Amino acid sequence: MPTETHVERASQPTPPRRRIVVAMTGATGAILGIKALIALRRLNIETHLVMSKWAEATIKYETDYHPANVKALADHVHNINDMAAPISSGSFKADGMIVVPCSMKTLAAIHSGFCDDLISRTADVMLKERRKLVLVARETPPE
Template sequence: MSEAAVNVAPKRIVVAISGASGAFYGVRLLQMLRDMQGVQTHLTVSDAGWLNLQQELDMPRAQIEALADVLYPVRDVGAALASGSFQCDGMVIAPCSMRTLAAVAHGLSDNLITRAADVMLKERRRLILMVRETPLNLAHLRNMTSVTEMGGIIFPPVPAFYQKPQSIAEMVDHTVSRVVDLLGLAQSNSQRWAGLTPP
């Protein structure tokens, strides 16, 4: 291995899981990032996020924690993620509850998830919110607009059917692959639109 390769810093990605349905998205994102060379993941999960992970997935907490390189308690607002001096390349809240969206939109920074998101916005770094709610009321829409105006990306995990998915797992993989693209990370196994199939 060359000296240049040794000195390349890993891409740091913050993954946050909040208390909306769709915990599988956050876990699958961690799994995909873990399998990529040169990527380091930093995970924080809200209290409601842990409840949803327990409700929706048959995975022990320790198994989920082991997917990340570094784990932070959500109430540790003094953690490294809370400072703009912490160098990272992007953050994804997967899934993002409407409560977390509102806190980010209004700069509340009342836990490590919302503080880290605030840091991403103020430092002009990539922030992706996989918002999960339907139908949407006016407060939700206005909060999404506010985050978009500040530079964040609103990414509802809407399934695509043009690849003819055969399972929920395939739909989740397609959505999470799109998020990985938005993080600017190279991936080789993503299915991409190649145009209409000839009749």
């Protein structure tokens, strides 16, 4: 006969997976975004990926990955121009967002509140909702 404690544990629902938005811009260091997606996948964290067109170009130029392979690492992929995507709303419960790599253009847009794409819009929501936002600022230094 099961004990009362055993019955209680069996009836408790499993906690929801943690949820992180990952954004990749065209700054140098695309491999950092790829490694972040791989690490989050290993931790069983639900990921929502937004990638700029320049991120796709940088992935091809800097890594052995193809953008389609990088997108396959995420649980959900959102188009950068889809300003109505669920992640652009405060009612979307994300634990946080990481922009990796983050170009200076994107950093400036987030800082000034200029929401012209899904990356800057979602970052704005994270700030408004007081959720964690990590910007991994990267640019190639001048030679």
